Amino acid sequence: MTSFNELATEKITIISGPYGSGKTNVAVNLAMSLAESGLECRIADLDIVNPYFRSADNKELLEKMGVTTLVPEFANTSVDIPALPQNYQLLFNGSGKSIADVGGDGDGAAVLGLSHDDYIEAGYKMYFVYNRYRYITAEPEGALEVLEEIKRASGLDFHGIINNSNLGLETDEEAILNSIPYAKKLSEISNLPLLFTTAPDWLDIENTVKIKDITKKLF
Amino acid sequence: MAEKLLMKGNEAIAEAAIRAGCKLFFGYPITPQTELAEYMAKQMPKRGGLSLQAESEIAAINMVLGAASTGARVITSSSSPGISLKSEGISYIIGSDVPCVIVNVQRGGPGLGGIQPAQSDYNQATKALGHGDGHDIVLAPNSVQEIATLVGEAFDLADIYRMPCMILADGALGQMMEPVDFEAKPAREIPEKDWACNGHGGKRVHNIVNSLYIEPEKLEEIVLERFERYKKLEENEVKYEEYLTEDADIVLVAYGITARIAKTAVRNARKKGIKAGLFRPITLYPFPAKQLNELADKANCFLSVEMNMGQMVNDIKIAIDCKKKVYHYGRTGGMIPTPEDILAKIEEYSGGNK
Numbered sequence: 001m002t003s004f005n006e007l008a009t010e011k012i013t014i015i016s017g018p019y020g021s022g023k024t025n026v027a028v029n030l031a032m033s034l035a036e037s038g039l040e041c042r043i044a045d046l047d048i049v050n051p052y053f054r055s056a057d058n059k060e061l062l063e064k065m066g067v068t069t070l071v072p073e074f075a076n077t078s079v080d081i082p083a084l085p086q087n088y089q090l091l092f093n094g095s096g097k098s099i100a101d102v103g104g105d106g107d108g109a110a111v112l113g114l115s116h117d118d119y120i121e122a123g124y125k126m127y128f129v130y131n132r133y134r135y136i137t138a139e140p141e142g143a144l145e146v147l148e149e150i151k152r153a154s155g156l157d158f159h160g161i162i163n164n165s166n167l168g169l170e171t172d173e174e175a176i177l178n179s180i181p182y183a184k185k186l187s188e189i190s191n192l193p194l195l196f197t198t199a200p201d202w203l204d205i206e207n208t209v210k211i212k213d214i215t216k217k218l219f
Numbered sequence: 220m221a222e223k224l225l226m227k228g229n230e231a232i233a234e235a236a237i238r239a240g241c242k243l244f245f246g247y248p249i250t251p252q253t254e255l256a257e258y259m260a261k262q263m264p265k266r267g268g269l270s271l272q273a274e275s276e277i278a279a280i281n282m283v284l285g286a287a288s289t290g291a292r293v294i295t296s297s298s299s300p301g302i303s304l305k306s307e308g309i310s311y312i313i314g315s316d317v318p319c320v321i322v323n324v325q326r327g328g329p330g331l332g333g334i335q336p337a338q339s340d341y342n343q344a345t346k347a348l349g350h351g352d353g354h355d356i357v358l359a360p361n362s363v364q365e366i367a368t369l370v371g372e373a374f375d376l377a378d379i380y381r382m383p384c385m386i387l388a389d390g391a392l393g394q395m396m397e398p399v400d401f402e403a404k405p406a407r408e409i410p411e412k413d414w415a416c417n418g419h420g421g422k423r424v425h426n427i428v429n430s431l432y433i434e435p436e437k438l439e440e441i442v443l444e445r446f447e448r449y450k451k452l453e454e455n456e457v458k459y460e461e462y463l464t465e466d467a468d469i470v471l472v473a474y475g476i477t478a479r480i481a482k483t484a485v486r487n488a489r490k491k492g493i494k495a496g497l498f499r500p501i502t503l504y505p506f507p508a509k510q511l512n513e514l515a516d517k518a519n520c521f522l523s524v525e526m527n528m529g530q531m532v533n534d535i536k537i538a539i540d541c542k543k544k545v546y547h548y549g550r551t552g553g554m555i556p557t558p559e560d561i562l563a564k565i566e567e568y569s570g571g572n573k
């Protein structure tokens with residue numbers, strides 16, 4: 001694959017992966033990419049575990065681009081409780097494409113298991129976001145454990161791996177290139193295709209897909 | 220140099236503790252420090268340690284007291300309201316002269332407050348973490364990388380001075396992800412723990428760890444001995460960082476995450492031709508008073524930047540003998556100041572006091 005848009009072959013694209021793999025960034029980039037191509041899409045923030053960094057943070061940016069955001073009603077308020085967005089059903093029956101940003105382990109993925117039949121009926125593709133530089137899930141074997149955990153909790157299948165290896169602002173060409181053999185290893189042991197490797201948009205690296213960093217900067 | 224990894228501040232605290240030889244974690248979940256407890260729960264059993272979710276913060280800190288009495292390296296962590304609950308136990312730990320590390324990933328207060336970052340436990344951490352005459356060491360890292368070295372240092376300081384050492388972080392630092400390299404920290408000489416209650420095998424007299432002294436003469440003597448140790452700590456263990464203070468007219472004083480925002484503001488002020496500098500206390504107790512006092516002979520004024528209502532201002536005033544004006548700029552309740560906000564204050568105050 002050479003672009004985010006190619007991920008969205010089905011009604012629903014599920015972006016999952018360990019905490020800190022950058023799945024929210026991948027999900028938001030996919031939404032922005034679809035919107036830029038003039039496609040109708042919505043993004044659902046289904047991270048019911050961690051209230052600190054989530055798609056809901058980017059609501060304003062996304063809505064400006066024409067992306068509908070489905071966020072828990074109380075996200076980022078005093079009662080940020082594990083709850084699904086009120087208009088969650090739009091994920092399955094809204095027109096155009098849907099993206100689900102799911103919390104990063106078995107507990108986070110339990111939310112998928114809850115609507116397991118709906119995802120199958122609507123049609124979905126689920127992708128695993130891998131980051132070679134996240135401590136516990138750096139090794140392909142560690143990442144595979146989380147992948148299997150998500151599969152068990154969701155009852156859904158993965159369709160590919162996105163290598164989103166990064167060191168935040170210190171990401172450089174070497175870091176990206178060094179990560180590729182590990183992503184390939186994960187692809188091999190998981191029997192899933194490695195779809196593409198991302199690179200931050202300030203780097204020009206052959207055979208990578210550019211990704212914008214949408215996290216809030218404090219300084 | 221080892222390969223860098225991307226870690227959350229909370230995870231880095233836990234990992235650095237395990238690498239420092241900490242075998243015991245007792246805690247209770249609370250946002251925004253829960254990843255620390257989660258990391259310990261997952262990693263400790265795999266690495267020869269124990270992680271226990273106690274029934275409350277009060278139980279956890281008393282488990283720390285017990286474990287610390289055996290000479291083991293032990294850590295507990297919480298966020299603001301949970302630290303308040305621990306304060307009785309912390310006082311007992313101070314009164315028992317046992318080492319431990321306590322982590323506060325601060326959130327907005329008072330009361331249950333909020334879950335967003337704050338520094339409004341500065342006074343609690345540096346002045347009165349528990350009742351009685353006593354102190355705890357307070358370290359304020361400003362990055363995930365600095366966490367990796369300061370956590371090990373916290374264990375060493377706690378062991379050397381036989382007192383609790385607090386890592387005072389905040390929700391931003393706990394939650395943010397940055398590259399980190401767990402390079403070996405220079406090894407420090409740790410005195411033998413001949414006071415520990417770790418089994419005497421019939422070969423020596425019983426050690427007793429206790430904080431109850433009914434005779435006032437005895438209690439006073441023990442407190443005085445403890446303050447002799449504090450004096451050594453104040454003389455030898457002050458840590459700070461200076462940035463462009465050499466010729467600064469206005470010196471910003473900030474710690475933790477706020478210091479990084481202030482640094483950007485200082486850089487931007489310099490671009491505008493304003494001679495601004497940054498003084499960053501890394502140890503909040505012992506406070507770098509001597510160094511600030513020297514700066515007060517050169518600078519025109521000070522600006523304390525904090526995520527609270529000005530809790531460090533008095534410490535700066537005392538440190539500089541009120542030689543110069545000390546201003547304050549802060550956000551509170553979980554709000555984070557921006558470099559632009561701080562720059563506006565630098566511009567406002569740098570013209571004054573000439």
